[in-house]
Amino acid sequence: MKKFIVGVMAISALFVCSWTQAAELRDDHPEFHIVQPGDTLWDISEAFLKSPWLWPEIWHVNEQVDNPHLIFPGDVLALVYIDGQPRITKTNRLPNGTVKLSPQVRELSRGQAITTIPLDAILPFLVSARVVSEEELQHAPYVVAGDEGRLANAADNKVYVRGIIEPEVSKFAFYRRGETYIDPDTGEELGVEALHLGAGVKIRSGDPSTIRIEDSVAEVLRGDRIWPTNDEQLRPYYFPHAPTSEVDATIISVYDGVIQIGQYDVVVINRGERDGIEVGHVLTVHQRGKQVEDPYAKDNKNVNEDGSVKRFFKALVNSKDTVTLPDEEAGTMMIFRTFDKVSLGLVLKAQRPLHVMDKAKTPY
Known part of the structure; x- marks a missing residue:
């Protein structure tokens, strides 16, 4: 709960900060938009703005209501002018001039609000993606054996794990060593991808502890590592915004092994929290010149x-x-998960095929 409150405060701060870029309306922008199920905030912002990451500059809310920044299906958004500046605000007036009547009590949970980007495109990575150091991998709890001598273990099987130092933790995820990320510019090792295998629950403490596998996407083997799961990552709130400083990153990997990267693919860049990268940062992707x-x-x-x-x-x-040849602007991505030295981004738009080694930079 504490993380959620901090996240909301961080999002709210974006709405009051000063931006160096001015939000410019699209030539074909609508005057009204009735929010539909399946809409995302990015889609709506793209309909109004040439630079969708500048939504905080144009969004005008009533701070007297609860969760004023959340938008729900059925809301009517209108383009208005306040002190000569364009603003988007909620209204009860429909495009035809009639007034939309709403119930006096409208009980809507945060979970019913529209998401900023398609949540189903990133949800698996919010739950399971992990990048660790060699030291973290070496000293993580590990599977020492399977029940009844099994070499390969799946859902409903039990495995025995050593190295658990948090006895109060009961839910874990299984991982295996994946790709080692190397910075193409410096040669520095940025971390090791931990491949998600499944999840389990501890049914007996001790050395070794016993964990029952509840679901698996791959067989769990001896030597595989485990880490506690974090349920608070299941329903995050993201808000796209441009970095306040210059970012010059490189796409170093793509999930699912695709060669040509397109819309809603998840990529890894060689910049992370130590470089000031934040969840919600929007970057322009440039196809590297041949x-x-x-x-x-x-x-x-x-x-x-x-x-x-x-x-x-x-x-x-x-x-x-x-x-x-010069680099060419080719797409837009948003950072949705950060680690110390690398970050994961979702490609929101790709005007042309993108590839590993293409650049990701601060948008202008």
């Missing part, structure tokens, strides 16, 4: 700066002149 052969450079004095000796040796080894 290196292409330039057969015309050698004959153009304005391009070719090689001396005669260098040109001779290049010809001797049949070295070709090349040029690196």
Whole structure:
């Protein structure tokens, strides 16, 4: 509960901070929008704004009501002007001018509010994604054996685990070593991906403890690691916003092993909490410029700066002149999970195919 309150306070702070960018309306923006089931805040913001991450600048709420920033299906959003500036606000007036009558008591839970992005696209990663250091992996509790001598264990099987130092914890998730993330710019090891195998509950404490596997997406083997699960991560509230400082990151991995990255794919970037990356940061993805052969450079004095000796040796080894094309803006992503040195982002839009090694930068 404490984490939820802190999260809401952080989100609310975004609405009162000063932005260096001005929210600019789309040319084809609507005057009203009736919120439908399945809408996301990102979709609505895209309908009104050229830069959807600037929604906090244009959103106008009644601070006297509970949870004023939450939007529910059925709400009517209207574009109004306050002191000459465009604002989006809730209204009870429908686009045709009639007044929408609402019950005097409207009991809606936070869970019924629209989400900022499609929650089903990131929910598995909120629950299971984990990046750890080599030391954390080495010293994590581990499966020493399966019940009845089983080598591979699945749902409803029992396994025996050593190294649990939090006796009050009862719910755990199983993991196995995955990819080691390396910074392509510095060569630094950024962490190890922990592959999620399933979840279980402790039914007997001791050394070893006994854990019953409740669900599994892969077989649990000897040597696999476990960590406590965190139920508070199941229903987070995100709000997209631009970083306040320059971010120059690189996509270093993509989940599900796809080659071409598209909308709603989850990627890993080589920047994390230590670099100031926050949940909700929106980054522009730039397709890295290719290196292409330039057969015309050698004959153009304005391009070719090689001396005669260098040109001779290049010809001797049949070295070709090349040029690196500029990076091109190709999409938008939002950070939804951060670790110390890396972060996970959801691709919200891809104008062209994205790839590992493409850049992710502060939007302008």
